[in-house]
Amino acid sequence: MTLSASTTGADPAPPTGDGPSSPPAVAGWLLRGGLALAVLAVVVLTLVGGSGTGALTVAGLVLLAAGVATVVRPDSPGAVFLLLAAMAAHLMFDSAEIDVGVALLAALIAVVHQLAGICAAIPLDARVDVSALRPAALRLVVAIVVVELGIVLVTLIG
Amino acid sequence: MTGPWRRTAAFYRALALVVFAVGMGLAAGRADVVILGAPLALGLLLALLARPVRPAAMAAPRSAASVGGTLVSRSTVGVTTDLDDLADAEFATVLLPDTTARPTGSTRTVAGSQTQLKSTLDSRSWGPTMLARPDLMAAGPDGLTVAGPGAAQEVWELVLPAVHATPPLQLPPINGGWAGAHLSRRPGQGNDLVDLRDYAPGDRMRSVHWRAYARLGKLYTRRTLSDADVDLMLCLDVRSNLGPRLPVEPASLIDRMLASIVDTVRLIRDSRSERAGGPGTRERLDAEQRARYTTLDHAVHAATAIGSAQLGAGDRVGVMTVSSDRRQIRPGSGTRHLQRIRYFLANLTASSRRVTPVAYWGLRPGTVVILCSPLTDDAAAVAAADCAARGHQVLVIDTLPGEQILRAAGGNDRDHLRILTLQRELRLESLRRAGIPVLNWEAGSIELQLATMLKALRGRR
Structure with a gap:
């Protein structure tokens, strides 16, 4: 004889099913991965084209240390050191010419700053709804596009 | 400010x-x-x-969780987390009690416009349980401002013990009784055939044995024993709460990181197993929970299962503790009575009071006593023997998770535990020799264990 919940007094089985569909989301560590890539790009872009092996090595080490600190602890002063060092290195090693490298570095500095700010407020194991990141992404895109368009216009006029 | x-x-x-x-x-x-x-x-x-x-001018974000309905152990319930005053936040991170997949819950980051989150919770334990604490951290645009992380109010609920589906126990024949699910020693209208006698005028036609008439050409009437219901008293020994040694929680940062890595690897393995049609995270967590059951857990599960099965069979069931530290529930019947018993059991805690003498247990004559005890000392065994001596049928449910305790014990404890186990075995043997069936709850299928044991006892007589 098969025992059912009604004959044995057992509690009914829990409801099954997938329930309401969850909104699109990304893992918190993916944001951290994105930050790491942006930091790496800033370091590489800052050092490429520079001259003077000793100064470049020192700058590279400083940038790498600050970059690691930024990725591991986005709420630490690592990010501000990294970005200040990147600007200073650009000032020291690169020419005053406004080219693609400057446009890229400007965009990457904004990306690193914003990602570090967001990552500092989101735990690694969090599931992040895409809708939570949309306003920040929109602002970033607008800021970068406006500046890049400005650079293009200045280059064309100049 | x-x-x-x-x-x-x-x-x-x-x-x-x-x-x-x-x-x-x-x-x-x-x-x-x-x-x-x-x-x-x-x-x-x-x-x-x-x-x-x-x-200074921004409102403090708040979060509160609520669980709807009566909670039952080993069931999945919905938890609603309300988020208030998030107007100044662009996104917020909330700790949700989503224990369906992770025992520690899950962290979710949502947009500041979100006001309510729904999650599911596997209530694996019983009794007063902390179900949720939706800690919240809100952040402004680009994380330029943050509020928190702040500890939210804990949600405590009374989780009723789950009812394990168990068939009713087939007890030895009862003295007296008119109707019910059990055999009686009293002749009367029932299902248990004793023998046939010659038909006498006045006998009911339905009691005529027609096959005997077909064979012998003479009317015979069935003689049966009456059916009986019983008063059943579930008597719980809660003087100690023994369980397997639990692994030490990682304290240092490195230990916690290692534990987190191990946990992640397990989750990946679970999801692979689930995709292949095998057991998933939920099953693994259930098994881990079962391996941690204590004597109190076993006693409560056994009492709920037996109480539910016997009430379903029409018996009257009561509950008490051997130390009488709580007012007993007198034998009663029906589904409302089952709820009363489950509330009593859900509020049980271990108590170090001594065993009350059986004379003060307030048992009615003929009450069947089911003693749920780990039998780690003589007091419970003496009480069981005393009940039997007073004419009550006694069943003892052994609630000690002995195998799990031995498995989790360290090398130093193992020898000591083996000696204690031997002493306990002697105690159990003395009860069996006195004709008191001792059933092991951890081994499962207590109805089969009881049937086997009664058969052995009958054979011995």
């Missing part, structure tokens, strides 16, 4: 970088350096326009 909101390093970083880029660019006459800070400046401006950064 400062509010819960504060400016973060990101806010000061943006200011510092913009000032540095503009200042150095102007000082060095380098437009390219000013351009490096331009997207930052524009982004900061847009962020400040989106939500002003005035921490």
